[in-house]
Amino acid sequence: MATARSTKTKIPQLSWTEAQPAPVVLISGPEAFLADRAGQAIRDALKAERADLEVHDIDAASYTAGELFTLASPSLFAEPRLIRVDSVEKCSDAFLEDAKRYVVEPAEDTTLVLRHGGGVRGKALLDLVRGGNGVEFVCAEVKKxxxxxxxxxxxxxxxxxxxxxxxxxxxxxxxxxxxxxxxxxxxxxxxxxxxxxxxxxxxxxxEGRVETNAFKVADAATAGRAAEALVLLRQAFSTGIDPIPMLAALNFKMRGIARAFGATGSGGQLAKDLGMAPWQADRAVKDARAWREEDLARCMDLAAETEWLLKGGSRDPEYALEKYLLFVARRGR
Structure with missing residues (x-):
């Protein structure tokens, strides 16, 4: 068997848009849609070269010893093979051991595609591929x-x-x-x-579609736009969003307002004192001016009560969150 190439040799991390066949391919990163695109591009390129391409799929989590080598063995008619392995981040010990052996000396006319969504499981295999035994295409989340x-x-x-x-x-x-x-x-x-x-x-x-998320709801509520906040909250519920992250976003905003209550000073100094970005500090100070101290204290108590209600203390957590949301949007009045 050939000796593994040194792990000091680092392969470049290429974009998913550059995906193409190689004896060993690692498709890494959490964005599943882009990973599917990269995998499809590799399959299409191989299929264009040889219409008789054999495609095999392996679930790394339920893998049994020897399966990879069986699929990579030359067939009677020597058709090229594409072996796609999903869930490498959840791989069995048997897969990890077989894959580490395989990537050092991959089979001829075979493309192995490893899909790793993130995490530390399988790191030894990833290091081996990244050390010069394969190519890597990265599928990072598209957030900004x-x-x-x-x-x-x-x-x-x-x-x-x-x-x-x-x-x-x-x-x-x-x-x-x-x-x-x-x-x-x-x-x-x-x-x-x-x-x-x-x-x-x-x-x-x-058709005027509105995508609701937790911070849009929280922004509307803390700005005092009660009707808009309530509409956004109900739209969120209708799409199946859980109340807990909605409450977390609202509490995050309210804690910032509580810290900013009564704060004075320049924008830069305020941001430093409050531990916020300058624009966040400016917004928190502005929102805090609309509150009375006693109402803000009541809001902090209601936040804790609402969390308890959402985590099993109420049969109607959506109503409990609506009540708290309206208290925030009306500034306790």
């Missing part, structure tokens, strides 16, 4: 608005379509959930409306 805009723009370019800048921003704002959902919306727009997408097209297609 600018990154989501860039992703959507690339999707339209991939589909041979153009979208107006304002329409692009509207679309990304409307689909602030999973990146797969955003990609689906891009594809649907092109399928339904063609290759020139305008703001009017997006507005009609989204």
């Amino acid at each position: 608005d600018q990154d989501r805009l860039a992703f959507a723009q690339a999707e339209f370019a991939r589909l041979g379509a153009q979208i107006a800048p304002g329409a692009l921003r509207m679309l990304v704002a409307a689909y602030s959930g999973s990146i797969g959902e955003l990609a689906g919306a891009c594809g649907q727009l092109v399928s339904d409306l063609g290759t020139k997408i305008t703001e009017e097209h997006v507005n009609r297609a989204t």
Whole structure:
């Protein structure tokens, strides 16, 4: 058996957009949709070369010893093989041992694709691949608005379509959930409306869609916009969002307001004293001015009571959270 290449040799971490076949491929990172895209690109490239490609799937968590070597063994007609391994971050000990042996000396005419979503399990295998025994394509989460805009723009370019800048921003704002959902919306727009997408097209297609998340609800409540906060909260409930993270976001905002109550000084000094970014400190101080000290103290007590109600103290946690939300939005009055 060949000797493993030194783990001091570091392979570059390439973008998922560059995914292509190699004897051993590592697709890493938490963004499952992008990982699926990378895996599909590798399969398509192999299939284009040889229509008789054999494709095998392995679940690393339930793997049994020897399975990898059996699938990689040459067949009677010498068809090329693609072996896709999912859940490497949950792999069995048997898989870890077999895979470490395999990547040092991969089989001919075989592409092994390892999908690792994150975590420390399987680190020894990842280090071996990254040390020069494979190639790696990274699928990081797409969180920042600018990154989501860039992703959507690339999707339209991939589909041979153009979208107006304002329409692009509207679309990304409307689909602030999973990146797969955003990609689906891009594809649907092109399928339904063609290759020139305008703001009017997006507005009609989204029909005023509002994506609710915990901090949008908290922002509306702490700003005193009671009706808007209540609507957003109920929209969140209708989509299955759990009350606990909603409460956590609201409490996070209220703790900042409590710290900022009565604070004075320059923006930079306030931010330092409060342990916040300057814009957060400015917002917290502004919001705190709308509160009376006794009402803010009552709010802190109600926050603790609401947490208890949401964690089993009430049969109607949604009502308990609504009550607390309205107390915050009305500044205790």
